[in-house]
Amino acid sequence: MSPQRNTGAGAEAELPEYAGHYRLRECLGSGGMGVVHLAHSTSGMKVAVKVVHARFALDPEFRGRFRQEVAAARRVSGAFTAPVVDADPEAERPWMATLFIPGSTLAEHVKRNGPMRSGELRRLMAGLAEALRDIHRVGVVHRDLKPSNVLLAEDGPKVIDFGISRPKDSELRTETGKLIGTPPFMAPEQFRRPREVGPAADVFALGSVMVHAATGRGPFDSDSPYVVAYQVVHDEPDLTGVPDNLAPLVSRCLAKEPEGRPTPDELMRELRSVAASYDTQSFIPAQRSLWGGETDPAGTGDAAGPPVSAAPGASDASAAPDASAAPVAPAAPVVPVAPDEPSGAESERVDEEAVRETDKRPGRWARVRSGLRGRRGRVAFTAGALVVVLAGGALGVTRLLGHDDAGRGVRGGAAGSHSASPAFSPWSTRPAKAGKGAGAAGTGGMPLCASAAKRLLCAQSGLVSALDADDGRVLWRHALADGDRPSEAPVLAGGLALVVTHSGRLVEALDPASGATRWQQDLSGYGSLRAVGDTLLLTAADKTVTGVSATTGEKIWSRLIPGLNEPYFTTFPGDPLAYAASVSDDGHTRITAVDPATGKVRWKARLGGALRLVGTTAGSAVLLSQGDAYGTVDAVVRYDPADGAARRVPLGITLQEAQAAVHGDRVYLLAFDGTLAAVDTAAGQQVWSLQTAVSRGSAPASDGGHVYFSAADGRLLAVDADDGRLLGQTTLRLGAHSDRVVATLPAPAAVGGRVYAGAPDGTVFAVDGRDPAGW
Incomplete structure (x- = not known):
């Protein structure tokens, strides 16, 4: 060639x-x-x-x-x-x-599509703040952040081109009289004292980038770079066209003196306050169509995790709480409805007509009864000022299939408390068929699945489907309006499968047996949604929390919950309560446990240190101690509300951006770099750690005998829960677009002696959890 x-x-x-x-x-x-x-x-x-x-x-x-x-x-x-x-x-x-990461630069996007909308701007600012946090924490200053160096990837902005960046310990010096950078996006100190440029210069550039994204021009605008340089040093920035709720924060970024600018962590804290006023969706670190008219080229449809939280410096997490209450008895189990099941063709016809019926009257409840069309319920309550955010909890993909026995307080054998059917054979299925809900390469993207009795309910781009858990057969498919992508795996609540979409800001309740729509609700007026038991919890802009029946879609109660500063709830499988946790400026973590059926507070606590709630077990809350503001985990904390005792278990090594699974007394943590560690909260010690070499893996899951997690290349890995030995792994399932990176992976789950997982090639597969060596 x-x-x-x-x-x-x-x-x-x-x-x-x-x-x-x-x-x-x-x-x-x-x-x-x-x-x-x-x-x-x-x-x-x-x-x-x-x-x-x-x-x-x-x-x-x-x-x-x-x-x-x-x-x-x-x-x-x-x-x-x-x-x-x-x-x-x-x-x-x-x-x-x-x-290679597909996506246009910010400069190209603004040139092609014009200024971004307010929601897109806040997502961009949050992503850039996170990027600068990671860049600065390893001692690097970028020094040339500008729209052409911001890549709008499918899972958020990427900062590229470190051509003039400088590590703090670099011996390379800027020559006297030589300016390096792009004038419209340079900080005043880069013109006045270039040898003293630090991280705050990148924050100034971030402010300039945001003005460009919001208006198509910079805050200091001239055809002459010399005039721009003068304006940067002496003039006030022109913020005309920047949304009012972002302008004060952008103005602080453009302060003339470095010490007057916020740090990336402060930016993220401020953006959470901005989010509470109009849009919290972007604090889900999930793949989505972030940039207006652009779509997800990979069709991954992934979602994940709790809202970004910039934590103050941690102190001893064993500090005595200021309040506690007795543990709560479990609620009655959810019983799925099971009407007569139509054929696959009939299911798809019902779904398509339900979508068309919904489109006729957007923004209203739509109750669609089996076999009937056009029958609607009235609006049960009005919308506030927020759109939906799904982060962690029962709607989080960190529990892809939901039933990992977390919180049961018992460690089982190799296959937990279940055993696989002797007739079971491993299987692999691609739920999305060509031309229906298919994304790139006709796969529909990464499947996000939840277990429901003998079925798996899976969401992909433009599609929700049900699979037979025994053999992987597709039982029905439900098309989503305009190929919309669900933001999370379906959630089983009130006997129905709840699906929340991105662009429609819609929750749709489906019959898990047939795929027929039972009711729908426009969520554009709410800031968060959580499902637990038979209840949905919706939070409005004024922090009012409303309980809604997951079975009928009707309002049960609505109230302000005392002491709830940030009403973003987290839920865990097997636990009947919903939890809100927030870190205060004085370095303490407040936890509030709420009964979703009534909205009453069951217990609350104030713990020392910046903590992240990751699970519950035997009535106790399990939290991770954030060693710094960058997501470093240095300990596991177990808090018992019955006696107010908090036990802190230090880790042998600190873990970066760790995800966790709780099974009985054990907590399993998988770090960003692939380090997997096990902590016994009853014995008060870390029992083992393993370097898996799997970076950016999924959240772990455990059945008591094994720990399972997924890799970005589609492998499912199994580790012995007792001693940390790697026992087996499946083959690669990369698909046609092997060059594309999935930002957040759904966790696998062990159910009935089997392990189910989704892969980037669009498949859902099941293996025998009792024999990882045979995978």
Whole structure:
């Protein structure tokens, strides 16, 4: 194959065919330092390769800067940047390869679509604040944050191009009189004292980027870079067109002096307050169509986790609480309804007509009875000022299939308290069929599933389906309006399967036996929704919490709950209560346990330190101690409301961005870097840890004998719960788009001796949980 040619004259007109062993396919763009190519590795993985301009390759200073760029990019490689795959700064033409992430830059998006809407702006600002937090915590200052260096990926913004970034411990110095950066997005100190530029300069640039995203121009605007430089140093920014609820925060970012600007953590705290006034959806770290008219190219439809929380410095979490109450008896189990099941074709016809019926009168309750059309209930209560946010709890994908026996207080044998049917055989099914609910490559994206008796209820892009848990057969499919993507796995409550979509801000209650719609509700007036038992909890802008019957969709109660500063609830399988937890500015964590049937507070506590609630067991709450404001976990805390005792169990090593599963007295934590650890809260010690080498894995799940988790390449892994040995793993299930990264993976679950999981190739599969070595 002859080398590809670029336009123009000189050395850059003839592009190399390879950079290392990466074959260059096409030019993606060119900048001041080099050309970025789309390339393929030997195995076919897509990467973006930056090859430096030939004229710079002979410049020793440039090579030094390129080595610095590679080092900086490797330091911060993670969820908010394009991970570095390979690099050779010493090659004849130095190059660096990063994972290829589809998506336009912010500059391209604004040029093509115009200014962003307020909800998109807040999501962008939250994502950039998280990115800067990760960049700064490893000691790197980007120094050139601008719209062309912000990639709008499907799972949130990515900060790219560390060409002039500088680690704090770098020996490379800026030459006297030389300014480096892009004037409209440079901080005043970059013009006045460039050698003293620190993290606050990136926050200033973030403010400028936000003005560009909101208006299509910068806060300091001129055709002359010299005029812009003067304005940056001396003039006030022009924030005309920036939404009123974001303008004060953007203005603080653009303070002339570095000490007057908020830190990324303070930005995230402030954005939570902004979210409470109009839009909390973006604090779900989930894949979604973030950027207006753009859609999810991978059709992953993933969602996850609790709202972002910037925690103050932790103190001793064993501090005595200020209140407690007796534990609560379990509620009666939910009994699913089971009407006569129609054929698959009839189910799909019912679904499509229900969608059409809903579209006629948006924003109202729509009660659709089996076999009937057009019969509606009246609005039971009015909407407030918020849209729905689903974070953790019963609607969280960290419990993909929901029934991992968390909170039962018993550790079972190899397969827990269940045993698999002797006739069971492993199976794999792709629920989405071509042309119906299919995303990229016709897969429908990553399935998000929940178990319901002998069925799995799975949500994908444009589709909800039911599978036979024994053999994986598709029992029915339910089309969503306009190919909408559910934000979470279906949740079984009140005998119905509840599905919440992204663009429609809609909760739809489906009959799990037939897929027929029983009722619908527009959620655009509510800030959070949680389902537990037979009740939905909806929170409005004024912090009023309303209990709604999951069976009928009718209001049961509505009230302000005393002492509930942040009414975002979390729920856990097998626990009849809903929990709200928040960290105060003085470094304490307040927990409020609420009875969803009545809205009454069952117990509350105030604990020392910044804590994150991750589960319950035997009436006790299990929390993770945040060692710093960056998500570092240094201990597990078990709090018993019956006697007010809080027991802190330190970890052997700190874990970054750990996800957790609670099974009896054991807590299993999987960190961002693949470290898996087990803590025994009764014995008060960490019992083992294992480096799995699986970065960005799913939340773990356990049946008592094993710990299971999924990798981004579709593998399901099993570890011995007693000693931490890796026992087995399934094959890869990457699908056609193996170059795309799934930001958040749904957790697997062990049910009845079987383990169910979803994969990026759009499949749902089941394996025998008793024999991981045979996978």
